[in-house]
Amino acid sequence: MINGDEYIRRIKCYSRDMYVMGERVGFDHPNVEPVLKAISITYDLAKEKGYHTYSELVNREVNILNTCCRTPDDLIKRYDFQRELSMRLATCNYRCPGADAINAFMSVLEGDERDRFLGLLREIQENDYACTSALTDPKGDRSRRPSEQREMYVRVVEEREDGIIVEGAKIHQSGAFAADVNFFLPGQTFREGEEEFAVAFALKPEDRGVKYILQNTGMQAKQRDGGEFERGNPYGDRITCTVVLDRVFVPWERVFIYGDLKKVRELLTAFANSHRCVGAACKAGFVDSMTGAASLMIRANGLEKVQALRSKLGEMSAVSEGAYAIAVGAAVKGVEKNGVWLPDAIMANAGKVIGVEGFAKAMRHLADIAGGIPGTAPSEFDLRSEETGRYVEKYVRGAEDFSAEDRLRLIKFIEFWLTSSHYIGALHGGGSVSASVIFLQYMSDFSTKEDAVRKAINLKS
Amino acid sequence: MINGDEYIRRIKCYSRDMYVMGERVGFDHPNVEPVLKAISITYDLAKEKGYHTYSELVNREVNILNTCCRTPDDLIKRYDFQRELSMRLATCNYRCPGADAINAFMSVLEGDERDRFLGLLREIQENDYACTSALTDPKGDRSRRPSEQREMYVRVVEEREDGIIVEGAKIHQSGAFAADVNFFLPGQTFREGEEEFAVAFALKPEDRGVKYILQNTGMQAKQRDGGEFERGNPYGDRITCTVVLDRVFVPWERVFIYGDLKKVRELLTAFANSHRCVGAACKAGFVDSMTGAASLMIRANGLEKVQALRSKLGEMSAVSEGAYAIAVGAAVKGVEKNGVWLPDAIMANAGKVIGVEGFAKAMRHLADIAGGIPGTAPSEFDLRSEETGRYVEKYVRGAEDFSAEDRLRLIKFIEFWLTSSHYIGALHGGGSVSASVIFLQYMSDFSTKEDAVRKAINLKS
């Protein structure tokens, strides 16, 4: 297992077409670099805290994110890792969809496809690669089927003897440009006649024709402005990108599903449940970070004795522990499929629904506690300026321990939580809340519940 | 292990001062009988579904409610039992506070007190007794300390060589009159000088001076009116009572704590966490019952194709699975104390907070789906009447399978869910939501979260 610096050095060797604001950029660009920094922590923390497990495939310990979980304890270890990463980074660690894809593929692939996947997985484990995955196609006009607007979906445009040519785009692949391996999965199920879209594969750095167009939120604009803490969070704002596949050749050994509509359905279900469940642990960690910030802000303002504020901390604690406990419960009540231990599907989706509600509640409490200042504070540059510095020093100062600089650091961090793209990401990452509710509506066992009622009230019908 | 009928026969042999509407009643009274019926299911279901475990104390299998849990699996078994009971009964099973008391006592008692308790526990297990417990003192004027209004708290009024005389009342002891053993625990912690109130003990059927004054909700008035299904739920409406101790003698062997303020605090914490956590599983089962009813009502009205209603079923499923998953997670992440496996305290309280919110949401969805009819339907007696029966037959009929009678049974069951004392019980059972938030506010580890933030943003203070 490599460390964070080794990971960064490796990534920086790749040649990648990354674009910010319409221009090609390198790995040192201020919108790219935080992603590397965040991912590097996934390496260092795994070593430091033991978030790894033994892999028979390579006969040694591997990062828990680079293998499939085989037991409830493996899964809980993954959730513990996720929660801690979220709490420490206060943003995406970028690798969880990669881990979800590994677990999903391993639980559904069989025969040749499984062997191909194991070949890649061995390479991933041997090199301690960082993986991500992408699902969301642009979709354009949602009232039309894929076959009516082919270009809006990743698809096979040519079959060759040694592989396929794919074309299309994925619009939300967080951190893709900072990964060693990128998985591509279909974003939905397809009907007969739509086999060209039913394709799942992996890309590696040597593949040509891949373009990464980064998003541009306000927080990223702040990152480009520099400063030490003005951007709020040194690990950045869920940096994602549109990945364009401009006639990319993929050799057969990295094509795992092609044309098999049923396998696509199975893969998506496994991926979605895996991702939504780890998302509950992730939200727990995010709420932990917001809770820490809220608790510090209470001190910074000398408000420790105000019960109404402190009780909000208690409610935030209910949110984070509740979301985390759901993930743990789903792990314990999970199911084995092809040697992979998957979380209970219903609980996983419940975790998504309750986690998002809790996240929004925590944001509200943080905003209540922090007051208006995260929206109106001067900048770090005002603090450093000869003309304005003395005023900022004087007027931003907090209760005894908190210098103006420290309070401003905290304010900027809270501003990050309240005005970054986190709210959107929490709602839609791993699929919208509505998608989870629809899953629950179709997959829950209502007949047992109906039967209990029938029996209690002696119903004939 | 006995069965439900044996339990009922045994209880009916006791001579008890039970009062309904100011008059002494027997076990056949329509407000008492449903409690026996509900508790009898705790016997039958334990046998049928294996909700028991081996006890070294008596060298045989015992109901999981009559022993302390020693492993996470024991605790999960208890939560599974609880959830199933709640789903089947759609009301209290009355024995969970008894089980919480057993777990709490066993986790804190030491030395002589522990031996005394083991003596009673052996008897409980040998006879397969049903136990309940009570904590809530009347408290009167909450601005005054117990010592300023002694009669408002259960207390020792006389010490004798062979035991103590206790006096006072507990105002919410659900199902007390239908139990073999009733535990009494202090409802709060006390200060020095208030040792007379710091007393925990058990009562048995032979004790004199105990009065049970039942509450009188609308649902209980309906029970007294008879009919087969008009009362909505054959297992009754969380039937509780005020237990009055009118100079009751308790022998020393059933006094487990007396005057030890620290032990009271420990006992209360263990009890509260145990009860709040099982309460999350309980809410899951209640929501299951409401979901079953909602799903049936959708059919009864021919509304299966209305997405807006079906999606509410999905949300109800998120609530029940989420609450249950929290209980499971708390069990897995629990702690051992004196050989007892207790749920994680923070998660237990999170389960209370999230469970209650979910319960209220589920009620709302059930009410939305059911329409106004649970508040305005004719009665079973109108259906049976010569004068009105033909109209009820004609106008209450639902979609194809649902006869007027079946639809009316379902309507009355939903009326029960929406107008019984369940809402109050869910909010306040095991302590109010505010009590859980206060616990979370004092016991959560905020410093780790603060430290993560400090590190991320490089804070000096």
Place this chain on the structure above:
Amino acid sequence: MINGDEYIRRIKCYSRDMYVMGERVGFDHPNVEPVLKAISITYDLAKEKGYHTYSELVNREVNILNTCCRTPDDLIKRYDFQRELSMRLATCNYRCPGADAINAFMSVLEGDERDRFLGLLREIQENDYACTSALTDPKGDRSRRPSEQREMYVRVVEEREDGIIVEGAKIHQSGAFAADVNFFLPGQTFREGEEEFAVAFALKPEDRGVKYILQNTGMQAKQRDGGEFERGNPYGDRITCTVVLDRVFVPWERVFIYGDLKKVRELLTAFANSHRCVGAACKAGFVDSMTGAASLMIRANGLEKVQALRSKLGEMSAVSEGAYAIAVGAAVKGVEKNGVWLPDAIMANAGKVIGVEGFAKAMRHLADIAGGIPGTAPSEFDLRSEETGRYVEKYVRGAEDFSAEDRLRLIKFIEFWLTSSHYIGALHGGGSVSASVIFLQYMSDFSTKEDAVRKAINLKS
């Protein structure tokens, strides 16, 4: 204008087929009498507080509920009356749907139909009649059209020279049996070929074939048990009934719409908006009552100094004033139609949506403040009993001013709020919240809002 007693005497002269629990009952029945008591207050309070206005039709002052509102001030007077009635009665005043029907008919009827209606209205005003109205047909299997299950809708089954014979039922007509005049309106719009259902008319006491089958909630069972305050609210629990029309003859002069599908649509829209808007004022009054009870309970428990509880009172105040203000705003921004001043339709529906959310929030706060006792208290009969009275006296007592009896009265009143059919009634009265949202979705002016955005961001499409 008559007074409350005169109204009661008049009603008691009518011969009506009213049924409770399958048996024919008279006006002194404990489930009927509270309705008369509640309605009598609508007479007395109108006189006492000036809730009347001048009618040119009869050339004198008439109750604001028995005329159409002609100005914003008329409408605000009606809302003030409604709020005060709701606060004082803590239940339905039963006459608002009658007033809504009068306003709806007057705003849409023209020509002969209008003259017919004016004839009846003159009679209503001259006699100071109490009016109600009903809309909801049983509907049976909602997946079928009315023509596929004719008996599930009120319809004309025979035309005669002097009038029509109608048959069917209305399932939720609150207080119908205590009114002088009952209006019947269709519960939905109809398509061509369904003209038989498109009928709106009025019934009077002399009409034969009308049956009133009362609902039977828990609160009504308590009313039948007697006592002075055990039932919680002397004015009863939104007492409603199924009204069966068993081949009822209606003379043409009381048939206002028949077969005119367009008029039905207009009538329904006017009625719904009128009713939903007054419903916002009604919820305000209900929340006022809950707030008063909560404030008293805080005193009764000696908790005046607990900020967390007092702030809930502040939030309840926001709910009631907000709901009321919406009604006032809708009145001011209303529209004139045929001389009738109707509230703004969009605001009226907004009032329904926000009012119901606020009502549920207020219930939650009341439950939080009251604690568990409203679900577990002994009864008034226990207080009066020789055997249990001294215990109730001792243990139910509150802070200084509050005797056990007074605290128990208050507890029973709060129990009424939390376990009566009010929650169902608030959600579904005047149509469900979903019905209002659907109205808002179709009738709101989204294009102005879209245009503002288009202009701000310079959109071409």
Place this chain on the structure above:
Amino acid sequence: MINGDEYIRRIKCYSRDMYVMGERVGFDHPNVEPVLKAISITYDLAKEKGYHTYSELVNREVNILNTCCRTPDDLIKRYDFQRELSMRLATCNYRCPGADAINAFMSVLEGDERDRFLGLLREIQENDYACTSALTDPKGDRSRRPSEQREMYVRVVEEREDGIIVEGAKIHQSGAFAADVNFFLPGQTFREGEEEFAVAFALKPEDRGVKYILQNTGMQAKQRDGGEFERGNPYGDRITCTVVLDRVFVPWERVFIYGDLKKVRELLTAFANSHRCVGAACKAGFVDSMTGAASLMIRANGLEKVQALRSKLGEMSAVSEGAYAIAVGAAVKGVEKNGVWLPDAIMANAGKVIGVEGFAKAMRHLADIAGGIPGTAPSEFDLRSEETGRYVEKYVRGAEDFSAEDRLRLIKFIEFWLTSSHYIGALHGGGSVSASVIFLQYMSDFSTKEDAVRKAINLKS
């Protein structure tokens, strides 16, 4: 009355110490210019739509924002103006606190102070000045009184014959640098001995020692990056600043309160109620803008037929109409004070509470409807770039009418709504929600409500 361009020309003549990112900037700076643009609309729209009223003071029509409202209709006109401005600008119009200050001063000042104020008001009206006001002092350690940390509050540091020297800062004065007149009001009430802080006055462009340090949100960083629509909203992101008073001399004729603790209390109450009430109309307009954006996004995605999304538009409509109706209701039920018509205080605060809840709900619905793309979209610069433009054209395109550019404009506007400082501003502008609840808790008439309950249930105590 001047037009928008004339206003801009006048402002640009002032010499002001404005700082962005630690550097002095001019009125053309991209963070300053949007404020001028927004305020200019307050001039043009007032003319175009008649948002003005006759002023006896200057004997001509004046902008409704530059005079005190004398009737309910004046106040409703102000709310209509506010709502329309919010809908059109999708951000602050910056002048409402100025108007609130004018109304508050006019309702409380008497004698000499009133004359002084009238002198300034005449000048304001004659010149059609734009006014703002500020209240919030930095407050530092909230556990200490002002006298323990004097520099944290604006205060009089020297009295001169011709005026006073003031020092201190106000931390959230939105748009201050773009106003002709800035009012300074105390941010809280004071105790005896704290008279130095009890000072209210006005500043004009000629005053020396005033510094404006702008905040620096992500949205402002985007503004600095340029582009036509990348910043989302051309009118900017609630641009506010810390105003530093570095020994500023204020002549007596612009000092309206000094040392009068009672007047400070009255002024603050009048200001807060005025501002919270107009805030409800403001939230209505903001929600209108979000609703327009949501409705357009549904089209842009071809999702017009998805009921679940359209019903969210209905709910958003309930929010905006409800909030606006509360403002109208408060105007109608307002009170006259010294010739000023103030909104009903309780309703005004209810409007704040309900408006903020509704705003948060609308944000959630907008986020649900928009999907993840507002957080992950490429930038306008990517669209314009030779290297990436063709990909953006291809993959961002929406349903038929929506070109990639138009859809991207819309996406950026929604990104603005979801990640700007609007959420913080909505919560805390005009005081936090908690501040309103505290007001409601102290000022609501609970005794009338208690009395209604007492009477209904015949309470003795």
